[in-house]
Amino acid sequence: MWKYILKRIAAAIPVLIGITIIDYLIMSRAGSPLAMMHGPKISESAIEVKAAMLGLDKPIYLQYFDWLKQVLTGNLGYSIKSYQPVTSIIGSHIGSTLLLMGTSLLVGLVIAIPAGIYSAIHRYKKRDYTLVTLSFLGTSIPSFFLALIFIYLFTVKLGWLPSSGMITQGTGGDFLDVVKHMIMPVSVLAVSIAGTNIRYVRSAMLEVLQQDYLRTAKAKGIGRFLVINKHALRNAMLPVVTVIGMQIPVLFGGAVIVEQMFSWPGLGLITMNAITSRDYPVIMGVCLLTAVVVLLANLITDIIYAIVDPTIQYR
Amino acid sequence: MEHKGNMQRVTKRFMKHKLAVVSLIFLLIMIILAILAPVIAPYNPNQVSGGFSKPPSMDHLLGTDQIGRDMLSRLLYAMRISLFVGAAATVISTLIGVILGLLSGFIGGVVDSIIMRITDMVMSFPYILLVLVAAAVFEPGLWSIVLILGFVDWPGVARLVRGNVLSIREMNYIKADIAAGMPKRFILFSEILPNTIAPVFVYATQVFAISILDEAALSFLGMGVQPPTASLGNILNGAESITVLTSKFWLWVPAGVLIVLLVISINFVGDALRDALDPSV
Numbered sequence: 001m002w003k004y005i006l007k008r009i010a011a012a013i014p015v016l017i018g019i020t021i022i023d024y025l026i027m028s029r030a031g032s033p034l035a036m037m038h039g040p041k042i043s044e045s046a047i048e049v050k051a052a053m054l055g056l057d058k059p060i061y062l063q064y065f066d067w068l069k070q071v072l073t074g075n076l077g078y079s080i081k082s083y084q085p086v087t088s089i090i091g092s093h094i095g096s097t098l099l100l101m102g103t104s105l106l107v108g109l110v111i112a113i114p115a116g117i118y119s120a121i122h123r124y125k126k127r128d129y130t131l132v133t134l135s136f137l138g139t140s141i142p143s144f145f146l147a148l149i150f151i152y153l154f155t156v157k158l159g160w161l162p163s164s165g166m167i168t169q170g171t172g173g174d175f176l177d178v179v180k181h182m183i184m185p186v187s188v189l190a191v192s193i194a195g196t197n198i199r200y201v202r203s204a205m206l207e208v209l210q211q212d213y214l215r216t217a218k219a220k221g222i223g224r225f226l227v228i229n230k231h232a233l234r235n236a237m238l239p240v241v242t243v244i245g246m247q248i249p250v251l252f253g254g255a256v257i258v259e260q261m262f263s264w265p266g267l268g269l270i271t272m273n274a275i276t277s278r279d280y281p282v283i284m285g286v287c288l289l290t291a292v293v294v295l296l297a298n299l300i301t302d303i304i305y306a307i308v309d310p311t312i313q314y315r
Numbered sequence: 316m317e318h319k320g321n322m323q324r325v326t327k328r329f330m331k332h333k334l335a336v337v338s339l340i341f342l343l344i345m346i347i348l349a350i351l352a353p354v355i356a357p358y359n360p361n362q363v364s365g366g367f368s369k370p371p372s373m374d375h376l377l378g379t380d381q382i383g384r385d386m387l388s389r390l391l392y393a394m395r396i397s398l399f400v401g402a403a404a405t406v407i408s409t410l411i412g413v414i415l416g417l418l419s420g421f422i423g424g425v426v427d428s429i430i431m432r433i434t435d436m437v438m439s440f441p442y443i444l445l446v447l448v449a450a451a452v453f454e455p456g457l458w459s460i461v462l463i464l465g466f467v468d469w470p471g472v473a474r475l476v477r478g479n480v481l482s483i484r485e486m487n488y489i490k491a492d493i494a495a496g497m498p499k500r501f502i503l504f505s506e507i508l509p510n511t512i513a514p515v516f517v518y519a520t521q522v523f524a525i526s527i528l529d530e531a532a533l534s535f536l537g538m539g540v541q542p543p544t545a546s547l548g549n550i551l552n553g554a555e556s557i558t559v560l561t562s563k564f565w566l567w568v569p570a571g572v573l574i575v576l577l578v579i580s581i582n583f584v585g586d587a588l589r590d591a592l593d594p595s596v
Contacts, residue, residue: 011432011435012435014432015435015439018433018436019439022436022440026448026452136579136582136586137579139582140524140528140575140578140579140582141575142528142531142535142574142575142578143532144532144535145551145571145575148554148560148567148571152561156557156561249438249439249440249441250441250442252441252444253441253442256443256447257532260536271447272447275447275538276537278451283448283451284448286444287440287444287448290441291439291440292439294438294440294441295435298439
């Protein structure tokens, strides 16, 4: 097993390096920091001096190493628009994104796990078909359309919930206020998470329910409740753990749209703003961060899997 | 021949899924409507043909938009664009995925490692973010959306095909081919490829559904198909204005409902196909 874990880490290193190369290439090809200097009052030689100062006259691979050195010391460059360091922009917005994503994942799984198990136990009955159909509906609704429907119903018609931001403007924003602002964005994200995961949990559960050890447990007559909740659930949770790892990039993508819809002040919103204003250092900083997080999340799920599941043989 | 019996069995199993049959019929009708849009659309989708933001009436069955264009005609053309983007992106990403997956699984060794590491890299970036960045770098437009979605969505197919090739390679009939000294090309294209087509086809339905959703999201955010060309996403873009959202439901609800119906139908068909093509049942 240790050999497998080491091998897995070794495989992740070139991927990590590749991610930084892709990230740097897109950033440097997309827009030169000199472009905004162009104008009638600036001479060619002034631009050349500036280019030399920024190291832009060096070959691209040397520029990449310079950039990488900076990244390793925690410097992701500066925003073209606000001149703030990218790390501090990310730092001040990551909290609200994590709050949104974490709550949505939790709510989504709290719906999906019982629903998936229920569906698997009642396989091929009406209840099962209803749940599976609902889960397909959850994955088929575009999040922005669901957000529009929610805003129409709960903000415009009923006036129950605020539709933008994280706190009511002009107030300090107590706990209840934040919760009220969170209900709609969390619901939109949770619907798509639940939609995907109901079917994953269902099929994982179905697979476990067919195993011999469950037949034995049933034959021993320990009761349906114990069979399902103790013996089956534990083993079905294993594939579900991997699925949670896979959800992270999906969640982040969803957050970009949902944060935009509800003006939630998180990473997704600043990324979207950066994209519309072509603020490449910010865009690529966020890309790099999320890619590394996803890579680490996959690595950790694989390692947990290797530790928890003794039946899998690793070469 | 044996092949024909197989087809019949698959069709019979597919027909058992009533919802999927209904979905397939719905999809076929929608595809025909989309293809025939220039013939059946009552008005030119990009020309003013009535008053501003008029509610549905006999002249304009789904009303008119803010500048007086017929919504039904725009919706038909939008569906044409959205289905085209979805289908074209699916074809591109599936082709790339199948080629890379076959190479990776069949050749193995260094080639396999390199292709799989590239797959890991692409999969590490959040999908929608990669698409948005690409849309920002290239000029947004119909073809760039098709190419971006196609070039971003292949890793899943590649992994699927590679896994399939690896398991098929262990089968006795492939071992027999190798022992008989059959050329590699024959083994790859005449033995392995046909046996991975079914799962790839099922997976492609998912990619099709996701591509339609992504085109809608991109166009909704203003980074996809550009007006005046209508797409289901950029029609919904109008609902970001509060007056449209609150009092002009005909400008946004039909497009949204159409996306949901198209995507859910594709998903139902894909799910029933998976069931029908599964050899283990």
